[in-house]
Structure formats: structure tokens, C-alpha cells
Amino acid sequence: MTNSSADIIVLGAGIAGASLAARLAGRRRVVIVEREDLAGYHTTGRSAAMYIPSYGSPATAPLTRASRAFFEAPPAGFDGSLLRPRPVLHLAREGQMQALEKLCRRAKGMGVTAAMAHQLVPILRPGIAAGGLLEADAADIDVARLHGGWLRQAKELGAELRLGTGDYRIERRNGLWWLQGEAWTLRAPVIVNAAGAWADVVAAAAGLRPFGLEPRQRTVVLVDPPEHPDFGDWPIVKDVEERFYFRPLSQHLLITPADEAPSPPCDARPDPLDIACAMTRFDAVADHPVRTIRHKWAGLRTFAPDRAPLVGWSPEVPGFFWHAALGGIGIQTSPAASRLAAAMLLDEQTPTELIDAGLQAETLSPERLANAA
Ligand SMILES: Cc1cc2nc3c(=O)[nH]c(=O)nc-3n(C[C@H](O)[C@H](O)[C@H](O)COP(=O)(O)OP(=O)(O)OC[C@H]3O[C@@H](n4cnc5c(N)ncnc54)[C@H](O)[C@@H]3O)c2cc1C
Incomplete structure (x- = not known):
């Protein structure tokens, strides 16, 4: 003892x-x-x-x-800046323009048309967005x-x-x-x-x-990325009401249905239904057929009431x-x-x-x- x-x-x-x-x-x-x-x-x-x-x-x-200041210039031992700039492209469909306006009031960014969104992320299906906001000062964290x-x-x-x-x-x-x-x-x-x-x-x-406190499960899948020379620099693409997001991550495309099912505390595992939901929501906005899921995981995000x-x-x-x-x-x-x-x-x-x-x-x-x- x-x-x-x-x-x-x-x-x-x-x-x-x-x-x-x-x-x-x-x-x-x-x-x-x-x-x-x-x-x-x-x-x-x-x-x-x-x-x-x-x-x-x-x-x-x-x-x-x-x-932010810590991430940009952490003390010795963290080995340099912990951020890599990566904007977020918030997308709004018809019917989500109020949510977009609300976001615009608290986020710094540039208004984006459907055509601009398609230029930034060419796999986006034409006409899926009624508008958007490009939040420029977002980043990846190491x-x-x-x-x-x-x-x-x-x-x-x-x-x-x-x-x-x-x-x-x-x-x-x-x-x-x-x-x-x-x-x-x-x-x-x-x-x-x-x-x-x-x-x-x-x-x-x-x-x-x-x-x-409520742990809520979120599911993530990694799939092969589109063959596009600028893929690694694409923004995070996020539904303005957080029904999905996808983003480049270490040579893969990360997709999540932004699920939030309550869960007991546990070693969270992805549910096939949530994976299917991720694929459906992604396919509705992006023209990039997914043949293989390379990795998948789930984690618990815990919230106070x-x-x-x-x-x-x-x-x-x-x-x-x-x-x-x-x-x-x-x-x-x-x-x-x-x-x-x-x-x-x-x-x-x-x-x-x-x-x-x-x-x-x-x-x-x-x-x-x-x-x-
Ligand atoms: C899919 C997903 C995407 C996310 N994306 C982002 C993001 O982009 N940006 C962001 O800021 N956040 C993000 N988050 C949220 C972020 O990951 C969490 O807010 C954060 O990791 C919580 O950290 P924590 O230390 O509280 O919990 P944990 O990392 O879970 O650590 C708690 C630890 O406590 C230990 N423990 C439990 N019980 C005991 C005990 N009795 N005694 C000792 N140890 C115990 C556990 O084993 C665990 O290691 C994301 C979360 C998920 C799931």
C-alpha cells in the first residue's frame, strides 16, 4: 500500500x-x-x-x-504556433436565412453567394446554398x-x-x-x-x-478526399444551424452529422445509424461519392443544463x-x-x-x- x-x-x-x-x-x-x-x-x-x-x-x-494569443505564441515546450488558419464557410439554405443573419451579428466574416461558395469548395452541389458567411479568423488546432x-x-x-x-x-x-x-x-x-x-x-x-450534466455523443467519419489540388486548403464547411460539417483533416475528408444524442458516460462508439446520417447529409450538399470509410469514431461532449x-x-x-x-x-x-x-x-x-x-x-x-x- x-x-x-x-x-x-x-x-x-x-x-x-x-x-x-x-x-x-x-x-x-x-x-x-x-x-x-x-x-x-x-x-x-x-x-x-x-x-x-x-x-x-x-x-x-x-x-x-x-x-488565441496562447495558441499563436505558446511558451517554450509547445514547439511553436498551435494554429493553422482555416476559415469556416457557414452555409444557409432557403429557410435558414434568419439563422444566417443571427450568426452575422456575432461572427466576423464576409457574406458569400452560392456561386462563391461553389468556387471555394467545388464539390458543393449547385443551388444548395441560399447564402453564406466566410468566417476568416478560424483555424485548425494541433x-x-x-x-x-x-x-x-x-x-x-x-x-x-x-x-x-x-x-x-x-x-x-x-x-x-x-x-x-x-x-x-x-x-x-x-x-x-x-x-x-x-x-x-x-x-x-x-x-x-x-x-x-449531459454527455452527448458526436460521430465522425474520415473518407478519401476529392482529387483536387487545393483540397488541403479548403475551408471547414458548416451548416449554419449545425446539422453537419465537413473539413479536410490529415489527408482525409472529415464528415460529421453534428449529432447530439444523450448518452451515459462511456467509451463512446459510433452508431451505424449516425454514420448513415452523416453520409446522407453530406451527399445532400456535396458531389463526392464515398466508397470507403477509412476511420470512424465518436466522442462525448458534456453539457451543463x-x-x-x-x-x-x-x-x-x-x-x-x-x-x-x-x-x-x-x-x-x-x-x-x-x-x-x-x-x-x-x-x-x-x-x-x-x-x-x-x-x-x-x-x-x-x-x-x-x-x-
Ligand atoms: C467529435 C468531437 C469534436 C469536437 N471538436 C472540437 C473542436 O473542434 N474544438 C473544441 O474546442 N472542442 C471540440 N470538441 C470538444 C472537446 O473535445 C471537449 O470539450 C474536451 O475534450 C473536453 O475535455 P475534458 O478534459 O473535459 O474531457 P476528457 O477529454 O474526456 O477528459 C476527462 C478524463 O477524465 C477521466 N476520468 C473520468 N473519471 C475519472 C475518475 N473518477 N478519476 C480519474 N479520471 C477520470 C477520463 O478517463 C478522461 O480521460 C469536440 C468533441 C467531440 C466529441
Whole structure:
């Protein structure tokens, strides 16, 4: 039996846990506890790797905005810029023009006609769009380098990463949290819930009331790309109401039906019906017959009832911190969200760059859900 202690235990080594541990390491004794053998095995390793300023809600837009500087010039150890420019072509059919107008009010971009859309992405079927918006300042994120960089930084600054812990018990005794595994115990005054789809499960195991977080499954397929010399530079093509999107990704064409079926927390697997739906929606807009599916996966995007992330102290129990419910924006907001979370855990002021970006920390606070319950 090994017994050890820390100042802060971070539960989960996805993008939320890794980025926060990197911010805290060197200033507190941090242990990251990950149930799987591989960090990033769940949602973080299954994303579409996009940075889209208009994506998300008004509560999350400041986090996305404030993260950009980090992505463009990350510290040493991340190996240079983590962004590659790639615009988003938002498409609207007849009947979706109101949604397009709404998007135009919050996204920076250029109006696009059906003919222009076809010029940008020649496989688009003529007449499928009534209009569109080209959001120019979107980009691809190098997620592997980002996640790996956070973990490396955390370890270099003294954090311990414990992989493959399997299940364990959580108890609060004498002002400390105790984790008890098969042959180990670990204690700390503070635990951080960065358990992604399992965040409510972790809360319940620690004796808290779950917030009703909802993991929702999203399916992705990779197919052979069109033979077109500029294919690699094509924009992301996205339905303005997010009924599908497709994009170039590492020599393939990525297609998703942008599905959102509720799911229990699990190792998500693609459902044949969702794959069929991806193909149908793609075929309706693009003239590119798909003969073979090269890869497919699914991941769980976890949402709070109001769809804003949860970043902050539990109002219910001392020493329990939430860093969860990151929905579909956990990668593109990770620099700013982890900066905010670290400031709270270190009892510091909200960083000025977050305030300047328009962040209102109370919109992310767990108290809003406790009060709503
Ligand atoms: C198809 C798809 C496309 C996406 N595209 C984008 C995108 O383009 N841009 C973007 O910003 N976001 C995107 N997202 C969302 C993004 O991937 C998530 O918001 C983000 O990865 C969530 O990170 P996380 O660390 O909270 O969760 P996870 O990565 O799931 O990490 C949680 C970790 O906690 C571990 N865990 C669970 N229970 C315990 C426990 N009791 N103890 C210890 N460890 C535990 C799990 O094993 C897991 O490793 C996408 C998601 C999907 C599925």
C-alpha cells in the first residue's frame, strides 16, 4: 500500500485536467489522477481540432477570444504556433436565412453567394446554398501538441501524472479528501473534478449533488478526399444551424452529422445509424461519392443544463473544484479556462486579459446551477 499526499489532486488528464495541472504545477504540489492508461483517451483525443471564434455561447466567447494569443505564441515546450488558419464557410439554405443573419451579428466574416461558395469548395452541389458567411479568423488546432505540451509542462514543473488508476473511493475526512485505490491512498485538501463525461459521477462519489450534466455523443467519419489540388486548403464547411460539417483533416475528408444524442458516460462508439446520417447529409450538399470509410469514431461532449462550462468552487462542500462541462469548446478555450481556474485555486484576482476579453466569471460558476436547482 502506498500512501501519499498533495496540495491539489486533479481528477482526469484530458485537456481540462492537463491544462489546469500545468498552470498549477510549480506553485502547488499537484497529482493528476487518470483512470485510463492513456491521457486524452476520451473526448480530448476525439475532437475535430477546430478554433472557431463564433462557436459556443456568449458566456464562452470571451474564453475563446482570450485563448488565441496562447495558441499563436505558446511558451517554450509547445514547439511553436498551435494554429493553422482555416476559415469556416457557414452555409444557409432557403429557410435558414434568419439563422444566417443571427450568426452575422456575432461572427466576423464576409457574406458569400452560392456561386462563391461553389468556387471555394467545388464539390458543393449547385443551388444548395441560399447564402453564406466566410468566417476568416478560424483555424485548425494541433490538439496532440497542445495536450502533450500541457502534460509535459505539468511534469517538468513537478506535477505527478498517475495513469491507469482504475476505480477508487473518495471520502472527505478531517478537512482532507482521501482517495483510496486498490493498493494506494492519496490525500489533499483540494480535489479538482476534470472528469469530462464522468464529472457528475465523480461529484456523486464525493457526496455532492450532481448538476445534471449531459454527455452527448458526436460521430465522425474520415473518407478519401476529392482529387483536387487545393483540397488541403479548403475551408471547414458548416451548416449554419449545425446539422453537419465537413473539413479536410490529415489527408482525409472529415464528415460529421453534428449529432447530439444523450448518452451515459462511456467509451463512446459510433452508431451505424449516425454514420448513415452523416453520409446522407453530406451527399445532400456535396458531389463526392464515398466508397470507403477509412476511420470512424465518436466522442462525448458534456453539457451543463444551460450549456455554459463549470469553472469554480463547489458552493456545497469545501475543497471541491469544478472544471468540467466543456461541451464542444473545451480545446479552443483551454488556455483561458485553465488560467481562470488556476487563479481561483491560487486565490488570485481574475487575470486582466480575461476581463479585457469580456469574461464574466459568474456565468461559469457552479453557484449558478446550485441556485437554479
Ligand atoms: C467529435 C468531437 C469534436 C469536437 N471538436 C472540437 C473542436 O473542434 N474544438 C473544441 O474546442 N472542442 C471540440 N470538441 C470538444 C472537446 O473535445 C471537449 O470539450 C474536451 O475534450 C473536453 O475535455 P475534458 O478534459 O473535459 O474531457 P476528457 O477529454 O474526456 O477528459 C476527462 C478524463 O477524465 C477521466 N476520468 C473520468 N473519471 C475519472 C475518475 N473518477 N478519476 C480519474 N479520471 C477520470 C477520463 O478517463 C478522461 O480521460 C469536440 C468533441 C467531440 C466529441
